[in-house]
Amino acid sequence: MSRLCWWFVQGLSRLLDVNEGEAARGDLQESGESGGQAVVELLGLVVRRYAAPWMHWQPWAAPLGLAAPFMLLFGGRGVSEPWLGAVGLQIHALWHYKARYQVGLPVFEDELNIVCLCLLLVIWAWAGGYAFGLLARRLAWVHPALLLVLFWMCVFPIAIMLTWGMPDIVLSLIPQVVFLLIPLLIGIYYGSRSHGVSARRAILAALTLAVLTVVAQIGESRAALALDVWSRGESMDSRMVWNPHWFPFAAILWQFGILGAIAFWRGRHAQLQTV
Amino acid sequence: MLGEFEYLLLTTASRLGDGAYGASIRLEIAETTGRSCSIGALYTTLGRLEEKGLVKTWMGDPTPERGGRPKRMVRVTSKGVQAATEFYNAVTRVTRGAAWDRNAETTGRAT
Numbered sequence: 001m002s003r004l005c006w007w008f009v010q011g012l013s014r015l016l017d018v019n020e021g022e023a024a025r026g027d028l029q030e031s032g033e034s035g036g037q038a039v040v041e042l043l044g045l046v047v048r049r050y051a052a053p054w055m056h057w058q059p060w061a062a063p064l065g066l067a068a069p070f071m072l073l074f075g076g077r078g079v080s081e082p083w084l085g086a087v088g089l090q091i092h093a094l095w096h097y098k099a100r101y102q103v104g105l106p107v108f109e110d111e112l113n114i115v116c117l118c119l120l121l122v123i124w125a126w127a128g129g130y131a132f133g134l135l136a137r138r139l140a141w142v143h144p145a146l147l148l149v150l151f152w153m154c155v156f157p158i159a160i161m162l163t164w165g166m167p168d169i170v171l172s173l174i175p176q177v178v179f180l181l182i183p184l185l186i187g188i189y190y191g192s193r194s195h196g197v198s199a200r201r202a203i204l205a206a207l208t209l210a211v212l213t214v215v216a217q218i219g220e221s222r223a224a225l226a227l228d229v230w231s232r233g234e235s236m237d238s239r240m241v242w243n244p245h246w247f248p249f250a251a252i253l254w255q256f257g258i259l260g261a262i263a264f265w266r267g268r269h270a271q272l273q274t275v
Numbered sequence: 276m277l278g279e280f281e282y283l284l285l286t287t288a289s290r291l292g293d294g295a296y297g298a299s300i301r302l303e304i305a306e307t308t309g310r311s312c313s314i315g316a317l318y319t320t321l322g323r324l325e326e327k328g329l330v331k332t333w334m335g336d337p338t339p340e341r342g343g344r345p346k347r348m349v350r351v352t353s354k355g356v357q358a359a360t361e362f363y364n365a366v367t368r369v370t371r372g373a374a375w376d377r378n379a380e381t382t383g384r385a386t
Contacts, residue, residue, distance in 0.1 A: 019334050019347070024314050026337070026344030027297040044315030052319065 005035025012042045016049060050142065058135045063145040065131025065191075065258055068251035069124040070149065073180065083117045083216070087175045090114055095171055104226035104236050105219075113219035120212050121179035127205065129187025130194070131258050140192045153181060196263035206256040213248045277362045281329075283308070284320055285359045288330060288349045296335060296346035297321075321349065329355035 013021030
């Protein structure tokens with residue numbers, strides 16, 4: 001029993017800063033605490049450490065960092081074009097028919113569209129994770145908002161499994177994991193350790209996203225036109241069409257507005273502390 | 276202005292001098308006040324005092340009785356001494372004339 005308790009103490013100490021965990025375990029051992037008492041003591045410290053940041057506004061505001069990316073990525077039509085669905089469709093077609101899903105656009109244009117969509121997914125997921133990590137800091141990995149997002153990501157393939165079948169879960173998981181989950185977690189990792197981005201980098205990232213969004217929207221518009229032209233039995237020309245959806249651009253402003261606000265607040269806070 | 280437990284911790288660390296670290300502070304507080312001091316309260320308060328610049332902490336050497344784990348050593352800074360002095364003077368001033376202060380005086384005279 002005592003051994004089990006001390007094993008539990010070791011696990012609990014990993015939730016703390018390395019030095020603090022080691023020092024606390026050493027103190028408990030030196031004081032001759034029983035295993036059970038040591039668990040209670042260390043649990044108290046862990047709870048206090050994890051509860052303390054909730055006294056500040058940042059962890060409460062952290063979901064704002066995830067709001068725009070996840071409205072974009074899961075919003076569907078009316079909010080934005082379903083980018084994840086478009087990438088998933090290509091993977092589905094490649095797996096089942098050993099061919100790409102084509103709508104009559106030139107091959108180069110088709111491939112450019114897919115690359116654009118993949119980059120958009122990666123950058124948006126990363127930016128969301130970064131802003132979230134920047135605000136939630138050490139709470140990021142246990143924040144209810146992240147757990148909710150991960151739950152949603154699990155529910156999505158389960159829903160597909162119920163309607164489509166087993167191989168399609170794996171297929172739907174590929175874009176989810178590669179283009180969303182991994183960049184999101186990397187973004188959180190870097191965000192939670194960072195002090196913010198410089199204005200120049202934020203503007204550069206926002207411009208990159210805006211350009212990619214325009215290219216993707218032109219691609220979507222031309223794909224819709226190609227389908228229309230094909231259904232009339234005509235061949236596609238090189239006409240430039242763009243049916244803009246404004247939500248992604250509003251989302252860019254929102255996301256980089258948040259990053260800018262955090263950088264401004266951190267700078268001001270540091271200034272006040274030096275005064 | 277310090278909190279009561281903050282003052283207790285500063286005073287204990289100051290009394291222990293070079294021997295002030297987590298376990299010794301806990302033991303000293305328990306012996307002098309008769310109240311047990313949890314690791315959680317101790318470390319979170321130490322963190323707060325360090326943020327305020329009232330104490331300085333660093334990792335000491337590991338010892339066998341601690342299973343080879345290092346101690347978190349504590350030293351009260353000059354700012355900490357000043358804060359504790361202010362707290363002590365304020366408590367002494369505010370206690371003057373209180374019932375328990377008169378009792379203490381009476382007891383003092385009697386002995």
